[in-house]
Amino acid sequence: MEYSFExxxxxxIPDTFYPVEKLKDFTHMGTVKTYAKGSTIVFPDDENYxxxxxxxxxxxxxxxxxxxxxxxxxxxxxxxxxxxxxxxMDNDNIYIVATQKSKVCYFSEEQLSTIFSQDNAIIFEIIxxxxxxxxxxxxxxxxxxxxNPTNRILRLLHEVYLSNGILVGDSYEICINLxxxxxxQITGAHYVTVCRxxxxxxxxxxxxxxxxxxxxxxxxxLQELSNDNFFYxxxx
Amino acid sequence: MEYSFExxxxxxIPDTFYPVEKLKDFTHMGTVKTYAKGSTIVFPDDENYxxxxxxxxxxxxxxxxxxxxxxxxxxxxxxxxxxxxxxxMDNDNIYIVATQKSKVCYFSEEQLSTIFSQDNAIIFEIIxxxxxxxxxxxxxxxxxxxxNPTNRILRLLHEVYLSNGILVGDSYEICINLxxxxxxQITGAHYVTVCRxxxxxxxxxxxxxxxxxxxxxxxxxLQELSNDNFFYxxxx
Numbered sequence: 001m002e003y004s005f006e007x008x009x010x011x012x013i014p015d016t017f018y019p020v021e022k023l024k025d026f027t028h029m030g031t032v033k034t035y036a037k038g039s040t041i042v043f044p045d046d047e048n049y050x051x052x053x054x055x056x057x058x059x060x061x062x063x064x065x066x067x068x069x070x071x072x073x074x075x076x077x078x079x080x081x082x083x084x085x086x087x088x089m090d091n092d093n094i095y096i097v098a099t100q101k102s103k104v105c106y107f108s109e110e111q112l113s114t115i116f117s118q119d120n121a122i123i124f125e126i127i128x129x130x131x132x133x134x135x136x137x138x139x140x141x142x143x144x145x146x147x148n149p150t151n152r153i154l155r156l157l158h159e160v161y162l163s164n165g166i167l168v169g170d171s172y173e174i175c176i177n178l179x180x181x182x183x184x185q186i187t188g189a190h191y192v193t194v195c196r197x198x199x200x201x202x203x204x205x206x207x208x209x210x211x212x213x214x215x216x217x218x219x220x221x222l223q224e225l226s227n228d229n230f231f232y233x234x235x236x
Numbered sequence: 237m238e239y240s241f242e243x244x245x246x247x248x249i250p251d252t253f254y255p256v257e258k259l260k261d262f263t264h265m266g267t268v269k270t271y272a273k274g275s276t277i278v279f280p281d282d283e284n285y286x287x288x289x290x291x292x293x294x295x296x297x298x299x300x301x302x303x304x305x306x307x308x309x310x311x312x313x314x315x316x317x318x319x320x321x322x323x324x325m326d327n328d329n330i331y332i333v334a335t336q337k338s339k340v341c342y343f344s345e346e347q348l349s350t351i352f353s354q355d356n357a358i359i360f361e362i363i364x365x366x367x368x369x370x371x372x373x374x375x376x377x378x379x380x381x382x383x384n385p386t387n388r389i390l391r392l393l394h395e396v397y398l399s400n401g402i403l404v405g406d407s408y409e410i411c412i413n414l415x416x417x418x419x420x421q422i423t424g425a426h427y428v429t430v431c432r433x434x435x436x437x438x439x440x441x442x443x444x445x446x447x448x449x450x451x452x453x454x455x456x457x458l459q460e461l462s463n464d465n466f467f468y469x470x471x472x
Contacts, residue, residue, distance in 0.1 A: 005323065005325065006324060006325055006326050007326055008325050009325040009326045009327040009328045009329075010326060010327055063374050063375070063378065065378050065382070069378065069382050071374065071377055071378040071381060073370070073374050083363060083366070083367055084367065084370070084371075086363065086367065087241065087364060087367065088242060089241065089242055089243075089244050089245040089367075089371070090242050090243055090245045090246055091245040091246055092245045092371070093245075109360055112360075113356050113359075113360075116352070116356060116359055117353075117356060120349050120352060120353060123349075123352055123359050124345055124348075124349075126363065127319060127322065127362065127366075128323060130319070130363075130366035130369075130370065131319055131320065131322065131323065131325075133366075133370050134309070134320070134366065134369050134370055134373060135320075135325070135328070137370060137373030137374060137376075137377060138299050138307065138309050138373060139299070140373075140377050141307060141373060141376050141377055141380060141424070142299065142301050142305065142307040144377065144380035144381060144424065145307060145380060145424035146301070146305050188377070188380065188381035
């Protein structure tokens with residue numbers, strides 16, 4: 001699907017916010033590095049303060065809190081930018097990992113300054129990328145404040161259906177690799193809750209998740225359940 | 237207290253992220269407007285896409301969701317910037333209000349482009365402001381995911397004590413105008429829960445909130461309670 005900034009307000013998956021394609025023309029000015037799948041790009045105590053631009057692969061940006069609590073901020077693929085570690089911040093606890101084999105380009109503030117003076121428009125691309133991120137985090141906050149974990153899972157599935165569902169026969173299909181772990185990370189619901197809710201939806205023939213695809217058999221029922229605050233108690 | 241970007245990682249109150257002082261030199265290029273206390277600066281369906289720079293007063297930025305749910309994103313005072321409405325985004329539902337008499341300056345993308353070409357460093361100030369916002373929203377997410385409402389209130393009070401507590405006699409004082417409503421907005425806890433927790437803390441002589449001030453009588457007990465996941469059930 002083609003990327004559109006205007007649709008950022010409807011985003012349900014934190015993956016590759018506003019891709020800054022124009023930075024590709026300046027990678028010769030930065031430092032390109034390749035990372036194997038699973039390798040750490042930034043540890044919480046690293047002191048390498050740069051903007052990270054993703055050339056290929058897939059990267060996760062997380063924050064670690066006390067008592068080993070971890071929170072995914074977002075994933076990013078090609079043309080995504082990571083600014084979380086551009087500057088030193090006390091207690092930032094940012095943790096960046098290559099979840100697939102990845103190639104990235106590091107830019108220092110000085111290099112970016114030169115790039116911006118050559119192409120002023122890139123600045124506004126970076127601002128759009130940030131607006132998208134703040135927007136999504138705020139939306140997650142709202143979901144966490146007002147909805148219970150079961151509702152959040154149902155609402156996510158319904159949003160994914162609304163934005164990407166394609167009618168195939170009698171049902172809707174969404175080609176998306178949305179793992180149970182990723183659903184848990186997005187919604188803040190426990191992995192076990194995600195398993196239970198998806199098990200229930202499959203049994204009731206409402207939604208089924210198969211490899212790289214989600215099939216929505218009954219979108220109306222899905223919406224109805226996602227609006228029902230009592231569902232959480234009824235399901236177990 | 238002097239502002240320091242390095243301390244953004246420890247921020248507990250969403251008020252005036254990274255103040256961009258340098259923009260003050262360019263207000264003659266933008267459009268200055270004054271708003272009375274309580275007046276709306278941006279309605280969700282406004283089509284005036286600009287960066288808003290705060291010259292004086294206090295402004296709240298919120299998002300409205302379905303069923304009249306509202307979520308405060310942040311407040312900002314002098315030198316704060318608001319980029320939430322710089323570009324059109326479907327379904328953005330941003331709502332900006334002057335909570336005190338305020339003076340702001342609007343800058344269009346074109347005007348900013350001219351400003352950036354005159355002073356490249358402002359770009360990095362704006363990036364820092366965004367990094368602070370994403371950082372804080374992520375922290376809120378983490379709190380909402382891992383802690384119950386009572387814990388979140390206690391944790392907030394303990395953080396405020398750690399960052400701003402001043403020893404006065406046998407107790408610590410924090411000069412801060414943190415209303416019950418604001419505590420509720422930050423933590424996502426219900427207003428009634430905030431009242432109950434503060435009532436309990438006062439009765440137990442642990443914390444007392446008076447006008448424009450919070451007094452911490454027993455920081456150790458406060459920390460102990462904020463780490464105790466069973467407290468929520470015990471208090472009522």
